[in-house]
Amino acid sequence: MSELTTNRNERDAETQEAGDAQPLTVNRRTLIKTGVIAGAAAVITSKKTTVFAQGSGNPPTPAPPILCDPRPANSPATTPFVDNLPIPLPSIPTLLNPFPTRSANTNAGEAARDDHQAWNTFPPLVFYHSIAAPSLHQFHQDLSPTYLWTFNGRYPAQTFLGIYGVPALVRFRNNLPIDHPVPAIPELTIHMHNGHTPSESDGFAGDFFGTGLWKDNHYPNVYAGVDQFGGIGDPREAMRSFWYHDHRAEFTAPNNYLGLNGQYILYNQKDPGHEFATPGSLRLPCYYGVTDIPLHLHAILFCPTANGRNEAYITGAVPGQVDKWIINGKIQPKFTVRRRKYRFRVLNTGPAKEWNISLIGSDGLQKPMTVVATDGNFTEQPFDISNRTLLIPVASRFDVIIDFSQFAAGTSVYLREAQAQFVGVATPDPAPGLPIGNVAMRFDVVNRESWFPADTPPIPADLIDMPDPIVPDDSFTWRFTRDGDPLRFRINGQVFDHNRIDHAVLKGSSEEWVLANDVIAGNWTHPVHIHFEEGRIMSRTHTNRDASGNIVSVNNIPLLPEELGRRDVYRLPGQDRLVIQLRFRDFLGRYLIHCHNMNHEDDFMMVRWDIVGSVEELTRKRREIDERRMLAGLPAQYGNGAKKGRLV
């Protein structure tokens, strides 16, 4: 180990000189001699082996940034299509010291939490270490490095690849600087969006921990329905593409803007992580990083600062307007694809920008892309996006399959984003009618080499069976508004208070929830996210009002194909009302509902709801909620036991 340390120190100096503080570079001999392969991810390049330390030390800490002021009119100019699309590295399991425990190991510095609920039923078998620390990342060759907060020194952060039935545990350690000038906060609570995760590992917004502490998040990696189906639950409840991100109350937007998020993928027999014909496999493109590519969508406004960097512009708690579209940490990257099917796991990491993507060929015409999964859930049937854009709200994930065999080798295809970005380098339109500012990335089509995996069979017409229809035990309405006195983003008339419960449900029950944004003052779009459970959209209605706010008509809006599958982010434009059905199974505790426009979320548009294990607790909590609401001058939610006589 000492040899490695010496070597690292030399290398640290070297990398700092080079201005690139992230990778810890050693040659292959050192690597083998010191035997760190088990704890490190190795990427073989032509001459060197680059090792990214996991759990054994940190990348060198960059000097704190200088904040820019005033706001620049636009980011610096960047030449399109010079950087290759980076692929987030897979996270490599490691051993944890001290070994994880069921109860919080506060003596060793673990943040206070409840005992792991599923520790005895699904003891973790795979362990990861994820260290949040500042580091530098270069978003484009024309830009100097940018100060970010990252996991394990990487942006985009490493992807956790897991298998259903193999419980995992991730130790998130907070090594962020206490003393820093950015208007973010070095306190973390990591939410795995939208895993079937017990509450103590779900990243509750008030459960944050500060610098120097760490927390073990236990991910049982089971399907919902363990209580009913036994084993690892109902396989029809499988989800595939998740993401994890910081959820610190009030600071979710800046902390995510600075890079504290990553992807988490789970495989099972239907979608096994390979493309061979195995029983039950759908044979979709599924080699991670080869034919199955995560696309993290991000947007930043850059500004040059006195220390020679290009910092991400941020003032106050709310990131400013952005003008550079970033995919996997690069501005307008290019990606070489073979003439075969590829799967892209598109993830909008926010904080606030909605994406409208489409695929444009070099002839300027829109080309089809096939959506197979919405928010990580396979749809019953795949559907094409060929004559409209695919709207991706913040935090939504779409698994999109693009068949590049329809394009000739040597041609290029473009991912178009409806909103134009600032490029600054005069570039002719890459395709007729496609301005360069609208191009988010470029695919360069080449013939498939013999060593590259052969194309997968056509996408099956039917992907999955949906879980049984839900028979709701009860109904409940959530009103998302910006009203009241003072004007504020509110849910059911109240702003977020992490100490207050706003709804309680009984474990094992199911409810029909109405997400309403149809009051006069509520003309805002909110991508509503419900933790813990996937829901199914039953209907969407839109209220038409005249100029004075009177209701003219209420129209039923047909659901889009992407709304027919299961979702965990529900886009709720002004005057809309969604009816969804969910059930609450297996685990207890505190969960959240919030607007995933992280600026609204940080502005307290969030509520806490609890899953409880007994009718006594349910009764007590619902009574408390009603008492508190009436004291605050708000209508009671449950009535005097009359409406909800069965439970209260």
Place this chain on the structure above:
Amino acid sequence: MKRRELFTGPGQPSASTCCKPGVSRMATLIPNALFRTQDNKEVRFYDDIIKGKQVMVMMMYANCENFCPLATKRMVDLHHQALAHRMGKDLFLVNVSLKPEQDDPATLKSYAEMHRALLPGWTFLSGDRYDVDTLRYRFFSHDHIGIDEDVDQHAGLMKIINDPVGRWFHADVFASTRTVLEHIQWSDPPKPLAERLKENRKLQERIERDRAVYGYRKIA
């Protein structure tokens, strides 16, 4: 008392924290505009009000009839309930008038007197419309024209700024007393790791006690 003493005096944890006391971190973020206090004293917003201090910033105006007096009363109550020992020593409150054309220092003073808000550590400021708007944008901007253009959108929200440690919070003054106090506590200078570990262990004890008494975790 010298500013440095505020942070190094007995009972102040910052003497042993990471951060050097009195180092200003937010000069680039916060405008240094000229304002007048309720006592008709000229002050620079950054240099005299924010620099080196932990300050709660609220927006109000004197003839506002709904939420401004409510917010002021809420803060007066909080002051007497829980903050009196800190106000004017290591915690300050500044109310910036949203309608500076109407609110001259004398008006602000009578507003403060009416609400019994002439308390230690409290300042009411009036200034130039341009500076007020700059402040408002800096503290409460959403980059959204519907919010940013409307002066009424920020009342009841409070920014808590801790300049020496670069912390910047907002809180809803109408939340429960416990929650508002927690928000203020979040913006306190960070404590040394040993102390935070001790608090963490205490929190764990509380969680376990809750579990023993109620069967579930009652506190957040």
